[in-house]
Amino acid sequence: MDVLYAPWRYTYIKSTVEKEPQECIFCIAPKKPEDESLVLYKGRYSYIIMNLYPYNTGHVMVVPYRHIADIADLTIDELTEMMELVKLSMIVIRKVLKPHGFNIGINIGRVAGAGIDKHVHIHVVPRWNGDTNFMPVIAGVKVISQDVRETYKALREALKEVIHVTKD
Numbered sequence: 001m002d003v004l005y006a007p008w009r010y011t012y013i014k015s016t017v018e019k020e021p022q023e024c025i026f027c028i029a030p031k032k033p034e035d036e037s038l039v040l041y042k043g044r045y046s047y048i049i050m051n052l053y054p055y056n057t058g059h060v061m062v063v064p065y066r067h068i069a070d071i072a073d074l075t076i077d078e079l080t081e082m083m084e085l086v087k088l089s090m091i092v093i094r095k096v097l098k099p100h101g102f103n104i105g106i107n108i109g110r111v112a113g114a115g116i117d118k119h120v121h122i123h124v125v126p127r128w129n130g131d132t133n134f135m136p137v138i139a140g141v142k143v144i145s146q147d148v149r150e151t152y153k154a155l156r157e158a159l160k161e162v163i164h165v166t167k168d
Helices: 007-018 025-031 076-097 134-139 148-167
Strands: 039-042 046-050 060-064 101-105 122-127
Touching: 025 039, 025 046, 039 076, 039 148, 046 076, 046 148, 060 076, 076 101, 076 122, 076 148
Parallel strands: none
Antiparallel strands: 039 046, 046 060, 060 122, 101 122
């Protein structure tokens, strides 16, 4: 069994525990300009956004617009669209980054690893053979090979192509 080991995220998790944000970043993000918020796609009930603290290049999240902490409280329409956006995310990430696999997950509650535990979201993390190496283990450093904004631009362009193709 592979383990997604990310000790560098402790700084981020600790900062969210120490001071709770005044406003939920997932509620604010879709209201900002997309290139500023890194929102890749807006659906009816949910959206796709780049993760600013990625586990890997291309790490995105699918987030409902409603501020809900648990998937058990989502409607069937919200759940269905979120899974459709997970699928769309995988298609676009495959097109641009050509990963060998994916980790897809939902952390419910802080104890389960949710950095933002009051607004449920689904992580879509591309994985490559050999993408874990000695750097996180020995140096406590994770190497992200591409700037998040550069990845955003590439995924955004591919998303336009994929959506255009599927609508024809």
